[in-house]
Amino acid sequence: MSDTNSSDFVQSFYWESLPLRGARCRVDGVFQRVLRDVQLPHSVRQLLGEIMVGLALLSSTQKHFERLILQAQSGGNLQLLVAEFLTGGGMRAYARWRGDDESVDLATLPEALLALTVDMGLDRDRYQGLIQLRQTLTQSLEAYFLESVQAPAYFRLMVDAEQGIAGGYFLQRLPGVLTTEEWNTATGFLAVGSDRSLLLAQPEQFLPEIFPNVGVRLRAPEPLQFQCSCSRERVERMLIALGETEVEETLATEGSIQVTCEYCQTVYRLDASEVAALFAAGKALH
Numbered sequence: 001m002s003d004t005n006s007s008d009f010v011q012s013f014y015w016e017s018l019p020l021r022g023a024r025c026r027v028d029g030v031f032q033r034v035l036r037d038v039q040l041p042h043s044v045r046q047l048l049g050e051i052m053v054g055l056a057l058l059s060s061t062q063k064h065f066e067r068l069i070l071q072a073q074s075g076g077n078l079q080l081l082v083a084e085f086l087t088g089g090g091m092r093a094y095a096r097w098r099g100d101d102e103s104v105d106l107a108t109l110p111e112a113l114l115a116l117t118v119d120m121g122l123d124r125d126r127y128q129g130l131i132q133l134r135q136t137l138t139q140s141l142e143a144y145f146l147e148s149v150q151a152p153a154y155f156r157l158m159v160d161a162e163q164g165i166a167g168g169y170f171l172q173r174l175p176g177v178l179t180t181e182e183w184n185t186a187t188g189f190l191a192v193g194s195d196r197s198l199l200l201a202q203p204e205q206f207l208p209e210i211f212p213n214v215g216v217r218l219r220a221p222e223p224l225q226f227q228c229s230c231s232r233e234r235v236e237r238m239l240i241a242l243g244e245t246e247v248e249e250t251l252a253t254e255g256s257i258q259v260t261c262e263y264c265q266t267v268y269r270l271d272a273s274e275v276a277a278l279f280a281a282g283k284a285l286h
Helices: 028-035 042-059 137-149 180-191 195-200 203-210 232-242 244-254 272-284
Strands: 002-015 020-026 067-073 078-086 090-097 113-119 127-132 153-160 165-173 216-218 222-227 257-260 267-270
Touching (some): 002 028, 137 153, 165 195, 203 216
């Protein structure tokens, strides 16, 4: 299932004669859809927006993939924070939170990790880069590029969970001659001003101002939308994998099988006759 929002996009750009590229994005519609049916502390809602923005920007660096997964996990209150990006611009995200404390201090979370998984599809091996989570998601993403990609990067994640606004900018230093002064000029340019002013600024107008003597090229924006890959068929496959005994025990206790997708909150229910038919079909195949 998917929801579209014409304002959601990711757009990459690069400078013609400098080893420097970047991207910008807005994911307001996806962000609002993700938050629609969940009850989470404000700080966690903010982090959901940030991880979606970060992943949308990261997608501009990947050419061939079926699915990208960016997730933070820990042994603390924030158990899991995950966003997925599908070929074609589909996105979804969710957070798993426990405890009464509504604040999140990433720096103090135990066993806190950030991972980017590149799923190539077609039964090909996945690639995963893994680092320790830093004090903020911005710092974590920049550390990921230094440690896993061996290339400096700059992220500005701009999220307002109350207003349902989520967007950002990204720069990556590529192999080649780029002076420290030039890198600082580019990152410093994107660091000034309010979030609102930067999100509303027209890149065709202000990006050329960073290096007036170097041409900058903007590629066409790629539309993004909320998309969840859950389905009744996937739920049925999961139940078969659990096994008939375990499913029957749950059925006897609960009266029915109910599975809720953590991403889109869709509820799938199977009664006793549907469960019986599910496992009968499996036995018939053998």
